[in-house]
Amino acid sequence: MPIEIDHRKRTNRETLAEAFRIEKILAKQAAGKALWELGELALDYELVDPNNYLQEVTNRLSKGVGVLVGINHITMKEPVLALQLISDKIAPLNRTVGVSALKYFDKRRFPGVLFYPIASATTAYTGLDLKGVVHDRPGEEEHYLEHPEAIDGLTPLNYNKRVGRHTAKELRRGKVALFAPEGHRSDTGELQRGKPVSDILKLGGKECIYLPIAVVPPIKGKITPFGAK
Numbered sequence: 001m002p003i004e005i006d007h008r009k010r011t012n013r014e015t016l017a018e019a020f021r022i023e024k025i026l027a028k029q030a031a032g033k034a035l036w037e038l039g040e041l042a043l044d045y046e047l048v049d050p051n052n053y054l055q056e057v058t059n060r061l062s063k064g065v066g067v068l069v070g071i072n073h074i075t076m077k078e079p080v081l082a083l084q085l086i087s088d089k090i091a092p093l094n095r096t097v098g099v100s101a102l103k104y105f106d107k108r109r110f111p112g113v114l115f116y117p118i119a120s121a122t123t124a125y126t127g128l129d130l131k132g133v134v135h136d137r138p139g140e141e142e143h144y145l146e147h148p149e150a151i152d153g154l155t156p157l158n159y160n161k162r163v164g165r166h167t168a169k170e171l172r173r174g175k176v177a178l179f180a181p182e183g184h185r186s187d188t189g190e191l192q193r194g195k196p197v198s199d200i201l202k203l204g205g206k207e208c209i210y211l212p213i214a215v216v217p218p219i220k221g222k223i224t225p226f227g228a229k
Helices: 012-042 053-062 079-091 112-126 140-144 148-152 156-172 198-203
Strands: 065-069 094-101 129-133 176-179 209-213
Touching: 012 079, 012 112, 053 079, 053 140, 053 156, 053 209, 065 079, 065 112, 065 156, 079 094, 079 176, 112 129, 140 148, 140 156
Parallel strands: 065 176, 065 209, 094 129, 094 176
Antiparallel strands: none
16 A cells, blocks of 8 residues: 655744755855865965875775875864865875864864864864864863863763774775874974874775875965965
């Protein structure tokens, strides 16, 4: 016997709520498209790859091998530049996981109140999978314990491990993961000691490879708002 659906049972309020939800999604995607295109116009990069590492990376990806990308971190521009590079040369962003500080996703505090709408719109447009981790810097663990994400009873360490397992799972599925091994922007412009990545690589499968990317500013340590190469 066929199943019949009576659309008349939907109230006007439900219909309006559904229409509003769809409009909200479309508006967020449109905003993300505008932000992404603005970033491409405002920031430019010059690719130097003398050893053809990117060719090796794309070859591995075509065979289902995951790629963990690590970048240096001087300003807020490096992640955007790296995502542009990944999108242009390596894989679409809907096959990419980006790992960032959890504080950027908290709408209740600075800088999350500014960053979250931008990140939300951009991910809606690009399909980028953004994950937040708890910084080991002073005050971050205490803040995390008051964060909605802590409802599950996870300690900051276990929460970060869960994000690591998710990232490794996506690497095993032949995706790209992007993070900054230093864990925080350098205060001096010099490269800091990196966090260990061997565990993520190990969980990502024996064929998983690590691709380090050096973002070199026009003048070392100087923050240039536009036209960076």
